[in-house]
Amino acid sequence: MSADLDVEPTDQPFEAPVACTVAQDVYHFDLLIEDMERLWGDKWGDLSFADAVEYFAQPEAKSLKLIAVAVSHREEAEIGMVGEIIRRAKSRGIRVLLVASDVSPAMLHQFLKLGADDFVPYPLPDGALKEAVARVMQAPQNTTEGTMQTLSAARGLAKPMGGEGSVFAVHGLAGGVGGTSFAVNLAWEMATIDASLKDAIAPKVCVIDLDLQFGNVATLLDLPRRDIIVEILSDLQSMDSDALRQAMLTYRDKLSVFTAPSDILPLDMIGPDDLRALISLARKNFDLVVIDLPAALTGWSDTILNEVDIYFAILELEMRSAQNALRFARALRSEGLPIDRVKFILNRAPGLTDINGKSRIKRLADSLDVSIKTLLPDGGKQVSAACDQGEPLAISARKNPLRREIQKIATSLHAGLAQTASAA
Numbered sequence: 001m002s003a004d005l006d007v008e009p010t011d012q013p014f015e016a017p018v019a020c021t022v023a024q025d026v027y028h029f030d031l032l033i034e035d036m037e038r039l040w041g042d043k044w045g046d047l048s049f050a051d052a053v054e055y056f057a058q059p060e061a062k063s064l065k066l067i068a069v070a071v072s073h074r075e076e077a078e079i080g081m082v083g084e085i086i087r088r089a090k091s092r093g094i095r096v097l098l099v100a101s102d103v104s105p106a107m108l109h110q111f112l113k114l115g116a117d118d119f120v121p122y123p124l125p126d127g128a129l130k131e132a133v134a135r136v137m138q139a140p141q142n143t144t145e146g147t148m149q150t151l152s153a154a155r156g157l158a159k160p161m162g163g164e165g166s167v168f169a170v171h172g173l174a175g176g177v178g179g180t181s182f183a184v185n186l187a188w189e190m191a192t193i194d195a196s197l198k199d200a201i202a203p204k205v206c207v208i209d210l211d212l213q214f215g216n217v218a219t220l221l222d223l224p225r226r227d228i229i230v231e232i233l234s235d236l237q238s239m240d241s242d243a244l245r246q247a248m249l250t251y252r253d254k255l256s257v258f259t260a261p262s263d264i265l266p267l268d269m270i271g272p273d274d275l276r277a278l279i280s281l282a283r284k285n286f287d288l289v290v291i292d293l294p295a296a297l298t299g300w301s302d303t304i305l306n307e308v309d310i311y312f313a314i315l316e317l318e319m320r321s322a323q324n325a326l327r328f329a330r331a332l333r334s335e336g337l338p339i340d341r342v343k344f345i346l347n348r349a350p351g352l353t354d355i356n357g358k359s360r361i362k363r364l365a366d367s368l369d370v371s372i373k374t375l376l377p378d379g380g381k382q383v384s385a386a387c388d389q390g391e392p393l394a395i396s397a398r399k400n401p402l403r404r405e406i407q408k409i410a411t412s413l414h415a416g417l418a419q420t421a422s423a424a
Helices: 030-040 049-055 059-063 073-091 105-113 128-138 144-156 179-191 228-234 241-247 272-285 301-307 319-334 357-368 381-389 401-423
Strands: 019-022 044-047 066-072 095-101 118-122 166-172 205-209 249-251 255-258 288-292 310-315 342-346
Touching: 019 030, 019 049, 030 044, 030 066, 030 128, 044 049, 049 073, 066 073, 066 105, 066 128, 073 095, 073 105, 095 105, 095 128, 105 118, 118 128, 118 401, 166 179, 166 272, 166 301, 179 205, 179 255, 179 288, 179 310, 179 401, 205 272, 228 241, 241 255, 241 272, 272 288, 272 301, 310 319, 319 342, 319 357, 342 357
Parallel strands: 019 044, 019 066, 066 095, 095 118, 166 288, 166 310, 205 255, 205 288, 310 342
Antiparallel strands: 249 255
């Protein structure tokens, strides 16, 4: 097993597994299989829910240090069996890591309450499983009280940066790739992520439209554009919290929105110092800030990249996006800007039936010399209908595949912020 995990060596023979996945069908979690093999080599196994309960009573189970219990919305009816698996594992001193795919906050709350040590979202972000395993193995054995404290921190979305919120920018690398739609839906998912928990503390989320010429955040949320925006933009450095709140509109009492102006303005109307002042003020007033950027690079684009926590670059698997992404990556590297903050997201990605899809994505990533791990499916006509109706997908098309993937990203970000907060 990997020395990076800092787990004491076992006295069992080499064949005895030290880690194990537990799932109804582990092949629904193919990325988990890859990461388990990368971490544990041939010293891990997999069990079904039914087999796991019996296995813990066998002598071979003495070698187990950790189980990764993979659950999804399909396992909601099996929560009793999952609870028994967790209880038996904990009684034998085995650490329990949940791998949650498309699980509601209420269901995740219940699983954690049963005694799981930690959880990671699925699909797994790069390095997430390794970090979670190391964290679980090094931590004291979890108790129900400790689990509830962890969940409480996640609910509150505790601010990770010295009391200030986190900022995510969204940049569509070509017209029509879905950047604004992604920004709006991500912000809404984050603002409502704990809606099903009765005692949840909702995070304060805002979305800022910085496309001063053709910004459409207001349109996608059916909100008016306010004349005061032009006045605010002309003097950002003197703006205070009261002025920021007055400039914003509220969508369904959950999401604050700083719209684009009603008239077309030059992009150089604001400068780097203005952007720093706006982002700093937004951090102080909100737990999470999502910034929708114009497609064009501006004199303050480098400021955005240096100030935000994650820079989402949205593209499609077509020539326009590929050429623009190549120019974008080349520009960042030539200017010495932190390209490691850029997370490339492929929208309208090929489906499972597209035999050549994976190889095309790999060729695109290789040509850009970047990693493209996050793939968003084509949401179809429901996406354009939701935009026309001025509603997020979570309201107009809850079961849309694109909505589900954006929800997973929001859950992953939420978990990452909570873990950063608890470690701070």
